[in-house]
Amino acid sequence: MRKLIPSYIRVPLVFFIIAGLVEYFVESGDQPAFMEKPVVLAFLLLVLLILIAIEGIVGAMENVLYQSLDEEAKARYDAQQEAPSKLVLWFKNAYKKLVGSKPIEEEGEIILDHNYDGIKELDNNLPPWWVYSFYVTIIFGVVYMIRYHVLNADDQFAEYEIEYAEAQRAIEEYKKNAKDLVDVNTVVLLTEASDLKAGENIFVSKCAVCHKADGGGGIGPNLTDEYWILGGGIKNVFKTISEGGRSGKGMVSWKKEGLKPSEMAQVASYVLQFQGTTPAEAKAAEGEIWIDESATDQETNKETEEKTEENSSTESTEAVEVVSATEN
Incomplete structure (x- = not known):
């Protein structure tokens, strides 16, 4: 780990991970936790100093141990430090496979007969990473066509409407529980x-x-x-x-x-x-x-509805009487 990642990357990385966890778990409103609460800032500075101190102590110990080695052990240690790790070798090999280029020593096998003023052309194949990406796009296109043009899945407009409706429901639910969003237009009489x-x-x-x-x-x-x-x-x-x-x-x-x-x-x-x-x-x-004009309007509307229902009932009764008289 220490060989793969240098200290100037390791210390900030660990520090920002700890700072992110503190920000996640400490409630601080709209501002960062270290701005809202000075104790958090003091804690983060202490953590940073501890990380720097640990790096310094470990580095000093490694230097003391190195100086205590004999010449042969130092040579072996230096060779081990210079040798690339397995992870680095894996990345290098993966890169070579994805690029698919020939080493300079083997370029003679793929050189073409074309010669333009001493400039020759190599018959390189397409890089494997490009070919694999092209295959992925073909597969994606087939899946997309089947999903949206054969199975008629929701298109972007339908998905937008669904997400919009879900967002509106979430907003309404939030407003129910967020009492401090109330204003003169939305306030209601509380009875609890x-x-x-x-x-x-x-x-x-x-x-x-x-x-x-x-x-x-x-x-x-x-x-x-x-x-x-x-x-x-x-x-x-x-x-x-x-x-x-x-x-x-x-x-x-x-x-x-x-x-x-x-x-x-x-x-x-x-x-x-x-x-x-x-x-x-x-x-x-x-x-x-x-x-209260709203209450008056409600009473008026109620009376109007009752009169309408009464008139409808009267008209229905008269129609039944007319039909009965006609049959007689």
Whole structure:
């Protein structure tokens, strides 16, 4: 090993292997582990120093042992070091077979009669590596033709559609579990007890000072009535928490204060739990009554569907009566 690979290749190779393993096993986010965590950088530098020290110690020991040999043993050692290893010989023989060229001593056997001003031509065969590659392309072409033109396997367009659909499914699955990807357009009302408890903790620590612990309002508005300054519902409340209140006199943007999107969704969902409750000292209503237009649209659509079904049922009954009367 030491004879085949010199130390200036061996040390960096081992070092980068260790660095790669450290990077794989240490969680560091988007940045390399040694940039995110100084202790990792210190560890890698220590490993590098140890590798260099080992190379130096082993080299020094080899030199001491060499100096202790007699002249005959030194000659044998030098001859052994100069002789190529079995692996090197194997590569050389494999290269010669793949190239397929004749040694200079045997070129007389393949020289042609052509002679152009003393320049002669050799009748070399195609290199075996080229011939084997050509055979491989023929086999590949036959397999490709059978697969795609006889058996009608999925072509590139079909494979693209399949991979695209799989990628979309993976993205949707990732979005379900990655709560911090939520924004004002995708936020939904959270009802899990764990989410509401987390929202309560955030509200008590950051919001109760202005809105009171029961949501009755103090510096901030009352959160228990139907009146909203910037709109109610999960999307409006999330946006207000994220972007802040009215310019100059509203609350700060909690997005800039370090709250994650998932935390803002939790506290927004908790805030909406105050609706309809009775605080001890309720502040006077501010803003306007907010009506959930999406819920109104859903109710309207439901009523329209019910009327349509009722009319269809009436028309069917009248048609049956007409048919019965005609038969009579």
